[in-house]
Amino acid sequence: MLTSITEILNLLKKYGKVEKIHKDTYVVEISPGKVRELCEILHWKLNGHFSVTVGSDERPVNGYFGVYHVFLLDKQKLSVIVHVKVNPVTLKIPSITPIIPGANWHEREAHDFFGIFFEEHPNLERLILPYDWPEGIHPLRKDVNVRELRYKLLKKETGLVVEKKAEEEYIVPIGPYHPALHEPEYFELYVEGEKIVDARYKGFHVHRGIEKVAEERLTINQVPFIAERICGICGYTHNVAYCQAVENAARIDVPLRAKYIRSILLEIERVHSHLLWFGVLFHLLGFDTGFMMTWLVREKIMDLAEILTGNRKNYGMNLVGGVRRDINEEKIKLSLETLDYVEYKLRKILDKMLKLKEITSRTKEIGLLSREEARKLSVVGPVARASGISTDVRRYHPYAAYSELEFKVPVYDAGDVYSRALVRYDEIFESISMLKQLLKNIPKGDLTAENVKVPEYRKGLGLTEAPRGENVHLVITGRENKVYRWRPRAPSYNNVPSTLVMLKGEKLADAPAIIASIDPCFSCTDHVVVIDVRTNVKQVLRLKEIARGK
Amino acid sequence: MEYIAIVLANIVAILIIAPIIDGIERKIKAKLQCRKGPPILQTWYDLVKLFRRPSIVTEEYSLAYVISPYIIFANMTLALALVPSFTRISLSFFGDIIVLVYLIASSSIFLAIGSISSGNVFATIGANREISLATLSKLLMALVLATFATLKRALTLGSIFPIIPPYTLSAIISIILFAIIAYIDCYKLPFDIPEAEPEIIDGILVEYSGKSLGVLKYSTYLKRILLFTIIVDLILPRNIPTLLLPISYFTFLLALSITYVCVETYFGRLRIDQALKFMKTMVPILLVVWFIAYLHY
Amino acid sequence: MKTPRIDIFKEALKTGVVTKKYPFEPVEAPEGFRGKPSIDFEKCIGCEACVNICPPNALSVEIDTKRGIKRVMLFLGRCIFCGRCQDVCPTEAIKLSREFELSSLNSKDLYQIVELKMAKCKICGRYYATVRQILFTAKNVPKDQRPLLLLCDECRSKVSAKHISYARW
């Protein structure tokens, strides 16, 4: 077993040119033929995990399309990016899905957006583009102009109308709108009585085309604000991830005080996000009092965020190179008081609520995800930690001020809804303790780096641990103060496919809690959209086209 | 003639207070959840709003779907005429206890049939759950009422009420069991399974709207009052002066509903199989109690 | 199994009612809240700094070349309340307030438009900058160079190429 960094680098060098892009992050450029072999080594042999696949149209720069498979090696604290140049004529490279099933969606997305064919992919169908999207238009290619495209699509008259077929099986549609899920997505549950025999998922209803907007229209320092709007709950983590990616690419040193402030806000965000999750879980289990009372505590955190940043949710605190607002003594004092109150309250109520019989009997041994399945699908965050995988970006790939903190990474083995709740429960208190350390030890200093200059065509990887798991942003900087390619990958993107595994064999009544147990954030997953097309699709029942997530 | 008028007045009074009691429950629940909560008349406002709206029917609806809300409402009103409430006077005849059980049970069945015939998947699942719950809870209810009848050796509600005194063990246990069954039958948490909002989008109610939804909701409130009334009748002593009766009845009613809502607020929802398991454990207890009551004479 | 329930019950009673009758009862945003931005019509000089920085294009500019009027427009419907405009405005004309209730039945209420008079270039006669902008810049420019401010960019560079090249102001 290879462990040391030099050994791994030597191994990588055998496969192709290795380039260090920034601290602990290496790009290895290899020929398409060797992709599978290397990916297998990285994911399975070295016990790293597959994180994201990024497609990129680099024809204007070097004449090729690019595919980047990002792997994080937690033990060695390394990030390895496998870069494959794709011939722009044949557009073919081998798929890695047969080895790492978790890459399924990622490759299909690259297929949708760049037209890259992944050979031997089990199911290379449309994932993100709507069913009536014209063939051969790949919206993230650099030669696709949004205005022209929009004009073309609006003129098009008929969409593909999928006829509603006679129902042979008993299908329970959960979504696109369903009270249990506060975002539009579509689950189809096949049930026998109350038992779920199969499940399918179709998401990506809320594409917003953020990547295209950022690449075409925004400047480097405007992107953080749109990055923050990727998610309606944990937006700040995207904001930080993006800024870190650019800072890494441009080798900008962020002052320590700014790093501390970022960490403080990230942890505040985690606490409120986890509390929100608990509220939702209790509501789904019919325990509305729990919902009200956790949100009551959460509200204190929201107020705190409002005082520190000027807004409850969209903190708007980051620019590339630092933060925009300082935290003064008075605010530190206030934050510590609030945290004490929150901790006291939560210790009083939250574990009591988790002990209630209806709650335990409806979460324990429900929605099981084994460690193997979790590794296969490369799930992240609390979902992975509840299935016995110790992964946490804060610990293994430290960013912001996390290297200076003491904290535990809670790991549970049961892999059920209850252990996912326990992971989050522990994390709330870990976060509160981290916040106290941060607030007490915040150093003096500047808020932004001096001299922020971003050179062109540099790659940077920004990692953060969002409340829902690891969040990855890959940025390639462009000319004229723009980003050339920006691919944010929200944690739910890796987690959602695992719900289909969890749902099988469970009771219908438990479906909402299971789906919610990964804390899905469908809009984050759907970050990448395209254009609002008036589709005529009435009801989609063509099974082949629905994401299988396998 | 006077007799009928009194019964009618009784029913009208209950029709008026039923939504108010629900409003009070909502207010209390809100307070227990640290909320301000809606005004007490909110349930009435909601109902009035629903009655003003037309009902929208599904494509695949049938007659049962349209009329079942009204049948249930009629059933409940009739059942309310059978039990003494503000006054001691009620429609009373030999075997009215059986009619009561029949009215309560049939409304569950009508509800299930109605929602199944709406053709909605969620409604069907809700109806399935309703039927499995209702069969068991109606069986339990029949058993308790049988125990009461055995205790008093009578088949008229008038002679059964009140069940205590005498303070026999079987009487007290059966009253407690009845209270639990009434709790389940009111679809209070953790037993609001057929209407679980986050799971199956209000289940049986999903396809009802406007007037028919209003009528259905109204009948739910009436059913709650009916069950409460039976409990009150079971324990309200006979020697209370007639003038004080309305006040004491109302106080008891309120006390019951407050107790129930306090309990409800701190429960989550059970899954259907868990609920059924819980109810099944009650069957042997009831049989034993009945047997004791039989021997007791 | 009963105890946790009773504990929660006690805790709820202790907390008391926390919700507010919000629309009927005012709620104050804290200090430093990033609410509705507003432009001070007296202070704005029409320099467009805010227009360039605004991420969602809530601010835009329109120049009426015939009448010599520059319009700086703020459309609150697009604003994301980031406060970048406030950061860059040289005259503190645009500021974020603590106001957050912006809904209105009239979409016109969401617009703030500043109209500024423009000056003509002394040489080519083209409208090139607002009068206020020129006055504002003049404060920071040595007296002898001020006449150059009356020229548009192109003419100025021609003129200054003839003379000495001045430091950029």
Ligand code: SF4
């Ligand atoms: S606050 Fe932000 S979005 Fe709003 S006008 Fe200013 S810069 Fe634009």
Ligand code: SF4
């Ligand atoms: S508001 Fe400020 S920044 Fe914007 S145009 Fe006016 S003066 Fe310039």
